[in-house]
Amino acid sequence: QVQLVESGGGLVQPGGSLTLSCAASRSTFDVMAWYRRAPGKQRELVAATTSGGLSTYADSVNDRFTISRDNAKNTVYLQMNSLKPQDTAVYYCNLRYQTVNYWGQGTQVTVST
Numbered sequence: 001q002v003q004l005v006e007s008g009g010g011l012v013q014p015g016g017s018l019t020l021s022c023a024a025s026r027s028t029f030d031v032m033a034w035y036r037r038a039p040g041k042q043r044e045l046v047a048a049t050t051s052g053g054l055s056t057y058a059d060s061v062n063d064r065f066t067i068s069r070d071n072a073k074n075t076v077y078l079q080m081n082s083l084k085p086q087d088t089a090v091y092y093c094n095l096r097y098q099t100v101n102y103w104g105q106g107t108q109v110t111v112s113t
Helices: none
Strands: 004-007 010-012 018-024 031-037 044-050 055-057 065-070 075-080 089-097 100-103 107-111
Touching: 004 089, 018 031, 018 089, 018 107, 031 065, 031 075, 044 065, 044 075, 055 065, 075 089
Parallel strands: 010 107
Antiparallel strands: 004 018, 018 075, 031 044, 031 089, 044 055, 065 075, 089 100, 089 107
């Protein structure tokens, strides 16, 4: 079975940084992505990277967040810099193989003074 384990969430002050990681049980995914859901809002795509090396970001995080993958470790990362209170949300990793999606358990990121 495919299992995803997320880590790296926590409490950080505005302007701070966090790195999220998501380790999978295999490395054959076509797309690896990060989504987030803030209280009272729908889930939104934060960043995604393809097996071909292309990446995309939401406008709200562009130039602040960086997505990367380590195929040897079956892991995708999200480096988050210059965090803002509006970045507060539960973050979920999403791995896609063809048309099948696999989701992590979610990790809480709170940006507050």
